[in-house]
Amino acid sequence: METIKNGKVVSISYTLTNDKNEVLDQSQPNLPLEYLHGSYNIIPGLEKELEGLKVGDAKKVTVSPAEGYGELNNDLIFDAQRQNFPPDAPLEVGMQFQANGESGPMVIRIVNIEGDTVTVDGNHPLAGETLHFDVKVESLRDASQEEMDHGHVHGPGHHHH
Known part of the structure; x- marks a missing residue:
C-alpha cells in the first residue's frame, strides 16, 4: 500500500478551523486539494503530519x-497615508493591495481607516493563528518528472508554463 512521501502527488479533502471552531477554509465537494509532497506546496506543519498516511486515512x-x-x-x-493608495480606489477595511516591502513584493490588508490615515497589516491573514485541519487522503500517485522539476502539480485545473 502506497504511503505519502516526497515525490507523491497527494489529493486531500480538508476543513480548516481556528481555535474558535470557525471554518476558515475547506476543499470543495469532489474537488480535493492536490499538492506535491516535499515541495513546500502546503504549510510545513500540515505536510509533516501527512507523511506516511495512505489513501482513505x-x-x-x-x-x-x-x-x-x-x-x-x-x-x-x-x-499609511491615503495618498499612498491609488486615487481612484475606494478603500475599505479588508481590501488587499500588493506593495513593495523591504524583502520584495508583499500583500498588505487594510485593517482600519480613520480620516486620511489607513492602517495596514502585512501579516498573512492567518498569522498568529493555531490552525486545526480535519484531513482525509483521497488519492495518491507518483509525480511526473515535469512536476518534480517544477515543484508543483500539473493537470486539470493547474497552470502549465
Missing part, C-alpha cells in the same frame, strides 16, 4: 503559528 492535525503562517509580526502593522 483521515487525521485531525493542529498546526502552531510557527509551522503555519508564522507568528504575528507587529512591525508589519503600520499607518
Whole structure:
C-alpha cells in the first residue's frame, strides 16, 4: 500500500478551523486539494503530519503559528497615508493591495481607516493563528518528472508554463 512521501502527488479533502471552531477554509465537494509532497506546496506543519498516511486515512492535525503562517509580526502593522493608495480606489477595511516591502513584493490588508490615515497589516491573514485541519487522503500517485522539476502539480485545473 502506497504511503505519502516526497515525490507523491497527494489529493486531500480538508476543513480548516481556528481555535474558535470557525471554518476558515475547506476543499470543495469532489474537488480535493492536490499538492506535491516535499515541495513546500502546503504549510510545513500540515505536510509533516501527512507523511506516511495512505489513501482513505483521515487525521485531525493542529498546526502552531510557527509551522503555519508564522507568528504575528507587529512591525508589519503600520499607518499609511491615503495618498499612498491609488486615487481612484475606494478603500475599505479588508481590501488587499500588493506593495513593495523591504524583502520584495508583499500583500498588505487594510485593517482600519480613520480620516486620511489607513492602517495596514502585512501579516498573512492567518498569522498568529493555531490552525486545526480535519484531513482525509483521497488519492495518491507518483509525480511526473515535469512536476518534480517544477515543484508543483500539473493537470486539470493547474497552470502549465
